[in-house]
Amino acid sequence: MGSAMARALAQDEGVDARPWVLLAPALLALFLLMVVPMAIIFVFTFYEYIDVAVDRPAFQFENWRWFFEDSFYHYAIWQTLRISAITTLVCALLGFVPAYFIANTTYRHKWLLMLLLILPFWVSFIIRQLSWVHVLGSQGIVNAALLWLGVIDEPLRLLYNEATVVMGLVHFLLPFMILNIYVSLEGIDRNLVSAARTLGCTEWQAFREVTLPLSLPGLAAGSLLCFVLAGGSYVTPLILGGPDNFLFGNLIYDTIMMELNWPMGATLSVVLLVLLGSLVVIYGRFMGLSRLYKSLN
């Protein structure tokens, strides 16, 4: 019946409406579950904050004025961009080698390596983050081992700093980076590397001149995913960070959940959405989003 309707529509309009008919349920779900809530949040940014947990509908720009004039928020944005960039860089450096290995291995059971890659996703994100407390804590494995070996006399302070926040984010995001690079490497025609070698390139030169440039789209897609996901995080700094280590998401959480200032919280949410969304738009403009879909599939 659906296809009959689509055909009828196509005849009437002179265009093929079948894709739209097929996409309609997904678009409707997206509209209702994403566009509408985001629109509500946007409307909330104009509400007037009266007192704790009390606000009233209005059309005024006080929340936006607060955001633009208060350097506290600007610092939080800078901090978020900086930590996200460091995380992305570490993910890229750590992720390339395993991706290259998986893509080029002749091991019969390559699926097993892929399985190992996604294995962390089977464990709760919170548990994975908390596990670092038992590894790096004062009574954790690292300190216990160093104390036992006599290397140190007192436990080292390894937790609750920026390095542990970055590490927690890398722990969470590394598989995304590896998958993207792997997809890119898998798509490279092996004959190109062979041709480079026959033309006199060393193995390193062939990698540098052929493999690396051709894998850059995957690296870029992985970087985008890691950056956006890191920038939107707030749980990792809560668990593994100290008082100085926070992201913009933590400010949103505090403003909504602690200060109970929902209009300002909505404003900050829109800011983060625009900030990270614009990165996706820029990426899409220059690289195309199709590679993202490919790696996610």
Add this chain to the structure above:
Amino acid sequence: MDSRKRLERLRERYLNGDLERRSFMRMLGLAGVAAGVSGGVLGGVSRQAFAEGVEIRFDGWGGVVSEALRQHAFNPFEEATGNTVLDRTFGGEEEVLTGVRAGQVGDYHLVHSSGVAWYKRWIDADMGVDLNIDNIPNMELVMDALVAPFRKVSPDFLSAVPYDYGTTGIAYNRDHISDEEAQEMGANLLLHPDHQGKIGGWTDWQTRIWYAALQTDQDPNNIEDMDAVWEKLREHRGGLLKYWGSGAELMDLLAKEEIVVTEAWSGRVAALQQQGHNIGYIDPPNSYAWMESMLVLKGSPVEEAEVLLNFMLEPETAIAVAEGQNYPPSLDPNKVEMTEKVEALPAYDASGTLDNLTFADPEYWTSNEADWKRTWGRIERGA
């Protein structure tokens, strides 16, 4: 005799061992059928009356508190009534308020609410209900000193029953800090120069400001020099390892010796001590005392909630919960005989007047809350 009395008598016989479990359950089932026929079909009352059981959502602090409530209050209540208590946990009551705001009336039922200030907020938000105190006869056993502040907020009705009280004092690791030193330093123990980087603190704005007021020799319920308070908060932050956000995190940080001193909830410290950790606890002069209530929100199954509240205030139940969660019950020691364990709990007041505890003035703190929260939020992040 109404069904409530029958239920209580039945439960009493069961708890006394006069009734076998199988008989108890059979009689409960018959009572349920009778209630369904007479009250549900014939009476035309709500469909909840003849349903197999009503679900009551409870939101509490989790950890040992929820464990105690589950074991000593909810499980027996469920067995006795056939109703179900779905217990959830929160890190702060703000989460519940946000959930209520984002959801619908009736999504949340019973909240282990913290303090009179929060009670005022719920009442101001028109989220209270008018509890029929006649259906909660055990309210007579509750200390007047605990009921009065709630009555002051809502003179014509009560939407909550006071349930326990305690203090947020200072916990310290005795391997690093002696009891004498802790007593001598009082609130300034949280600024101890020898333990910089091993100090913790609750992220809660009110606790932070309360202790900063004590550190600057000010009355927490009448702070005159807020600049000095903010400065103390910055000083405290300078030596801090981490602000903790939940009781579980507090216990973990203390137990693993990540921190050696922090302000802490008395009950959580008692739980750590019972686990064998060498943790000391002091209440400095004017330590932060609080009372907690079982708050019933608008949209709840009120009658069932009243039964549950009465059940929870039953002396043996309330005392068992108190021993489990390590906070004294709201019951008046002049009316109910307490156990030795309860009498030994931190903050326990044998007089039943609570005159020796300093509670936050709800009017004072709520009137300053918006500004102070905002400033604290910035100091917390290093601004």
